[in-house]
Amino acid sequence: MNRRKGMLNDLEQDIRDHIELETQDNIARGMSPEEAHYAALRKFGNVARVQEETRAVWSSGWVEPFLQDIRLGLRMLPKSPGFTAVAILTLALGIGANTAIFSVINGVLLSPLPYKNPKQLVVIKEHDSLPNVLDIQRQTRAFSQGGGINVDKMDYIGATEPVQVRVGSINAGFLETLGVQPILGRIISSGEDVQGGPRLAMVSNHFWQNYLGSDPHAVDKTIQLGGNPYTVIGVMPASFAPPVEHADVFVSLIARDARAGAERDLHFLHTYWRLKEGVTLAQAQADMAAIDRRLAEQYPAEEKERKSQLVPLHEWLVGDVRSALLVLFGAVGLVLLIACANFASLLMMRAVAQRQELVIRAALGAGRGRLVRKTLTESLLLSVFGGAAGLLFAKWGTSLLLALRPEELARLSGIHMDTRVLLFVLVISVLTGIVFGMAPAWIAARSDVAEALKKSGRSTTASTMGHNIRKILVTSELAVALVLLVGAGLLIKGFSRLRSMNPGFNSANVMTMYLQLPTTRYGEIPKQTQFRRELLTRLNSLPGVRAAMVTDIPLGGNYVGHRFVIDGRPPVAVGGEPKVQTLSVMGDYFHVMQIPLRVGRDFTPLDREEQPLVAVVNEEMVREFLPHENPIGVRIRWAGDTGPPQWMTVIGVVADVKHLGLNQPTDPAVYTPFSQSDEAWRRLMILAIRARDTSPGLVEEVKRQIWSVDSQIPVSDVHAMDELIAVSLEQQRFNMLLLGLFAALALILAAVGIYGAMAYAVNQRTHEIGIRTALGAQRRDVLRLVMRDGTKIAIFGIASGIAGALALTRLMASLLFEVKPTDPATFAGVAILLALVALAACYIPARRAMRVDPMVALRYE
Amino acid sequence: MSTKEQRKRIGLLQGTLDLLILRTLLLGPTHGHAIAKAIEFNSDDVLQVEQGSLYPALHRLIKRRWISVEEGTSENNRRAKFYGLTAKGRRQLVVETSKWDKLAVAIARILRPAEPGAQQESKP
Numbered sequence: 001m002n003r004r005k006g007m008l009n010d011l012e013q014d015i016r017d018h019i020e021l022e023t024q025d026n027i028a029r030g031m032s033p034e035e036a037h038y039a040a041l042r043k044f045g046n047v048a049r050v051q052e053e054t055r056a057v058w059s060s061g062w063v064e065p066f067l068q069d070i071r072l073g074l075r076m077l078p079k080s081p082g083f084t085a086v087a088i089l090t091l092a093l094g095i096g097a098n099t100a101i102f103s104v105i106n107g108v109l110l111s112p113l114p115y116k117n118p119k120q121l122v123v124i125k126e127h128d129s130l131p132n133v134l135d136i137q138r139q140t141r142a143f144s145q146g147g148g149i150n151v152d153k154m155d156y157i158g159a160t161e162p163v164q165v166r167v168g169s170i171n172a173g174f175l176e177t178l179g180v181q182p183i184l185g186r187i188i189s190s191g192e193d194v195q196g197g198p199r200l201a202m203v204s205n206h207f208w209q210n211y212l213g214s215d216p217h218a219v220d221k222t223i224q225l226g227g228n229p230y231t232v233i234g235v236m237p238a239s240f241a242p243p244v245e246h247a248d249v250f251v252s253l254i255a256r257d258a259r260a261g262a263e264r265d266l267h268f269l270h271t272y273w274r275l276k277e278g279v280t281l282a283q284a285q286a287d288m289a290a291i292d293r294r295l296a297e298q299y300p301a302e303e304k305e306r307k308s309q310l311v312p313l314h315e316w317l318v319g320d321v322r323s324a325l326l327v328l329f330g331a332v333g334l335v336l337l338i339a340c341a342n343f344a345s346l347l348m349m350r351a352v353a354q355r356q357e358l359v360i361r362a363a364l365g366a367g368r369g370r371l372v373r374k375t376l377t378e379s380l381l382l383s384v385f386g387g388a389a390g391l392l393f394a395k396w397g398t399s400l401l402l403a404l405r406p407e408e409l410a411r412l413s414g415i416h417m418d419t420r421v422l423l424f425v426l427v428i429s430v431l432t433g434i435v436f437g438m439a440p441a442w443i444a445a446r447s448d449v450a451e452a453l454k455k456s457g458r459s460t461t462a463s464t465m466g467h468n469i470r471k472i473l474v475t476s477e478l479a480v481a482l483v484l485l486v487g488a489g490l491l492i493k494g495f496s497r498l499r500s501m502n503p504g505f506n507s508a509n510v511m512t513m514y515l516q517l518p519t520t521r522y523g524e525i526p527k528q529t530q531f532r533r534e535l536l537t538r539l540n541s542l543p544g545v546r547a548a549m550v551t552d553i554p555l556g557g558n559y560v561g562h563r564f565v566i567d568g569r570p571p572v573a574v575g576g577e578p579k580v581q582t583l584s585v586m587g588d589y590f591h592v593m594q595i596p597l598r599v600g601r602d603f604t605p606l607d608r609e610e611q612p613l614v615a616v617v618n619e620e621m622v623r624e625f626l627p628h629e630n631p632i633g634v635r636i637r638w639a640g641d642t643g644p645p646q647w648m649t650v651i652g653v654v655a656d657v658k659h660l661g662l663n664q665p666t667d668p669a670v671y672t673p674f675s676q677s678d679e680a681w682r683r684l685m686i687l688a689i690r691a692r693d694t695s696p697g698l699v700e701e702v703k704r705q706i707w708s709v710d711s712q713i714p715v716s717d718v719h720a721m722d723e724l725i726a727v728s729l730e731q732q733r734f735n736m737l738l739l740g741l742f743a744a745l746a747l748i749l750a751a752v753g754i755y756g757a758m759a760y761a762v763n764q765r766t767h768e769i770g771i772r773t774a775l776g777a778q779r780r781d782v783l784r785l786v787m788r789d790g791t792k793i794a795i796f797g798i799a800s801g802i803a804g805a806l807a808l809t810r811l812m813a814s815l816l817f818e819v820k821p822t823d824p825a826t827f828a829g830v831a832i833l834l835a836l837v838a839l840a841a842c843y844i845p846a847r848r849a850m851r852v853d854p855m856v857a858l859r860y861e
Numbered sequence: 862m863s864t865k866e867q868r869k870r871i872g873l874l875q876g877t878l879d880l881l882i883l884r885t886l887l888l889g890p891t892h893g894h895a896i897a898k899a900i901e902f903n904s905d906d907v908l909q910v911e912q913g914s915l916y917p918a919l920h921r922l923i924k925r926r927w928i929s930v931e932e933g934t935s936e937n938n939r940r941a942k943f944y945g946l947t948a949k950g951r952r953q954l955v956v957e958t959s960k961w962d963k964l965a966v967a968i969a970r971i972l973r974p975a976e977p978g979a980q981q982e983s984k985p
Contacts, residue, residue, distance in 0.1 A: 010942065011916070014893060017941055018912065021894040045913035053917040057924060 048364045069377035091386025094339025096393025101332045103421045116179030120275045121313035131264045142284035144276045147174030148269030151245045154226035155714040164714040168247030185219035185234035197255040201230035205238035207248040227520035265302035304575035331742045338749045341473040344436035372441040379437025387429030474757045478797025481750035486805040488743035489826040491736040494817040504657035506594035510721035517683040529675045536587045538705045544692040548587030553686045554659045555724040567635035577639040581669040584677045592690045600632045600652030608675040613648040621668035755841035762845040774854035790842030878918045883954040890945030
């Protein structure tokens with residue numbers, strides 16, 4: 001290396017000496033000094049090329065010139081700071097947005113689930129009961145392990161105030177199926193998971209840290225859950241959580257609640273199964289169908305309509321989110337395309353501006369390959385810088401995504417920048433640099449030296465060609481932007497439709513909270529009724545407050561359905577009766593929620609225990625089951641009741657309520673008074689409170705009232721009803737916001753693109769415009785001249801964009817609510833918006849063109 | 862660089878210049894201009910090297926360690942680089958020369974099957 005440095009340092013001097021000696025020789029031969037010098041130069045040849053070739057002798061392979069190009073590029077970039085900043089920023093936006101979405105996709109769709117051999121895990125879509133789960137465990141030939149879980153809340157006494165913790169009621173097999181190893185102690189064995197078995201608790205790492213002080217000797221300690229002592233036998237690792245059922249404590253279902261555990265038709269466990277080695281999903285599904293048939297034959301009353309569908313766990317988890325994410329990824333890919341088109345367009349503009357330099361380099365002996373390499377290196381440098389800046393955007397964008405995350409993206413916790421994301425950025429940057437640096441490099445390579453020198457760099461063929469390519473680029477940018485805008489427009493329209501859906505109640509000024517009565521003191525219905533009545537009396541005596549109770553609040557996520565029988569109808573086979581949603585209420589529930597009463601009457605305090613049984617139904621119930629009769633006075637009862645039939649008389653009809661979500665249909669529903677209910681196991685209730693003032697002070701006051709009735713009742717899930725509506729719209733809002741953001745980005749980039757192209761064209765034509773003005777063209781004519789070009793681009797771009805959007809928006813049909821993917825109003829609106837933006841972007845350079853002073857323009861040459 | 866001049870001149874085969882430089886330096890170390898002059902003079906001005914192309918060739922030979930370079934003083938008392946043959950270069954010259962002879966004979970046989978002394982044809 002040193003040898004080389006020494007040799008090359010003196011090269012210039014050596015050459016000069018050489019030429020000098022030759023000159024002197026020539027003079028000695030009788031030439032004039034001037035003649036002698038030129039003859040010597042001629043004889044020597046191209047000095048620059050000699051120097052370059054000599055340097056090439058010492059450089060090793062391609063690395064040397066490549067590094068040289070990079071050094072040159074690094075020196076050149078800060079010399080045109082505007083160009084460099086715009087190019088890097090453009091790419092950074094495109095790459096950053098892509099990386100952010102890619103890291104979400106990477107975390108949610110691509111990364112394996114955090115369980116042992118996650119590919120073997122499947123879920124049964126339908127919930128099931130413990131006796132059925134045990135039967136499947138015994139009969140299956142496809143599963144090696146399996147188990148179910150149901151999460152509910154129990155009060156835990158031992159913290160500073162009574163708290164509710166999430167308790168997963170499981171059977172032995174659940175934790176083994178997920179393959180978790182406790183960090184302390186052990187998990188429950190099947191021998192302990194029996195009726196009358198010990199009360200054992202396996203606690204989550206979170207519970208262990210927060211309530212057991214990370215005690216290394218926590219195993220064998222006793223904790224109080226729901227009024228009963230449980231012995232801690234194991235602590236789970238911090239990395240472990242069931243796929244959806246996040247729980248603080250896991251206990252055996254049958255040991256905790258022998259009655260609920262033994263009911264075959266109480267389908268409330270969500271079950272996970274592990275396929276045996278080599279068993280396919282189809283085989284397992286066939287095996288499952290056989291088990292279903294046997295259970296249906298054996299227990300026709302409960303299991304007649306049994307049909308268990310197996311779904312791979314991963315698919316089941318990401319199912320809903322997948323299509324949204326893929327649409328977003330497609331959208332953000334289009335944004336990158338626009339950014340790249342802008343980038344290429346910038347590079348070409350620069351290549352044309354630098355033609356003079358390139359031509360001179362070529363004249364001095366730079367090879368064509370070398371020039372192409374130099375241009376490519378520059379675009380690579382820019383794209384890599386763009387990628388690096390894009391990483392910053394992505395980091396920021398990912399935290400934005402996390403802040404916006406809808407419930408459905410539950411796995412978002414696994415999102416971070418890993419090597420795969422970094423690799424993605426690297427590949428995308430380098431590809432961008434090479435692919436989109438190609439066009440300008442091609443222009444550089446095509447430069448005909450002699451031709452270019454003759455024309456002294458003004459509008460030559462290559463630059464017209466470049467201009468045409470730029471027009472195509474800008475046209476495609478507009479087309480792609482239109483596709484994105486249409487997509488965003490459709491989502492926005494769907495979202496506003498969704499928002500304006502009437503939920504069936506008035507959510508304003510309503511607070512809700514969740515109460516659960518401990519089994520030990522409230523096992524019997526009269527006790528529960530007494531508590532409810534006492535509490536409501538106290539709450540309703542507060543000024544400006546109206547309180548009521550319901551089993552499941554709309555949009556709260558819980559749903560209970562029962563089969564029922566209508567009096568006087570031909571009998572239906574056992575197990576085949578229709579199902580309705582079942583709710584119990586107390587207090588003026590329909591008034592508090594402002595659910596309109598359509599026909600008949602509301603419940604009164606007189607509709608209570610030992611009085612005739614009554615029910616209020618919703619309109620959907622009437623439409624579906626009682627369409628041709630007066631619903632008032634119809635008698636219904638729950639199916640499967642033993643003993644004398646308990647007929648309930650329908651006394652009123654209320655409006656439909658969107659219980660499962662604003663975009664979900666309403667099921668037929670039956671409301672009954674809490675005090676006439678016989679479901680002693682449902683010791684839970686949700687307080688709905690309408691108050692003029694729903695500040696935290698009200699919540700505190702309500703809590704005080706609750707605890708003055710019973711100081712050991714935990715209160716949880718305090719939400720304003722408005723908040724529940726907002727949460728139910730999160731996924732749609734997420735889709736809309738992101739696609740809207742991308743569309744806005746696309747619009748800006750496309751506007752910059754068309755502006756750049758037009759501004760450049762005007763600049764190139766200054767001379768021509770000057771001549772036209774000198775020859776008497778009016779400003780109006782000049783304006784028309786420039787705008788005509790821009791309008792043509794805009795029309796082509798918008799037309800091809802509409803064609804593209806018609807083809808592509810079908811893919812997002814599943815994300816739309818009550819909007820067709822080809823909604824004409826959206827298409828028209830977006831096309832007009834884009835046309836206006838494009839024309840505005842052209843107008844600025846056009847106005848500049850109008851102001852061209854012919855004298856200045858002509859002299860400019 | 863007019864076309865007329867180009868017609869009279871005989872271009873050099875790839876690698877031939879290296880051989881000529883080595884042969885010239887066999888007489889002793891000298892500087893770049895002198896090497897060019899010597900090649901021209903010894904070939905009766907027929908082999909007109911574009912003098913510049915000497916330099917990449919010199920550097921190539923230095924890199925291969927066939928010639929060495931040291932500071933010296935030229936005939937008009939100026940500091941200049943003197944190039945000299947190394948032992949390795951000397952051995953290489955022998956190899957290259959015999960290779961060249963074989964090549965020249967072979968090509969001459971192909972071009973002038975009847976006249977074995979075809980080498981002289983290239984001289985005017």
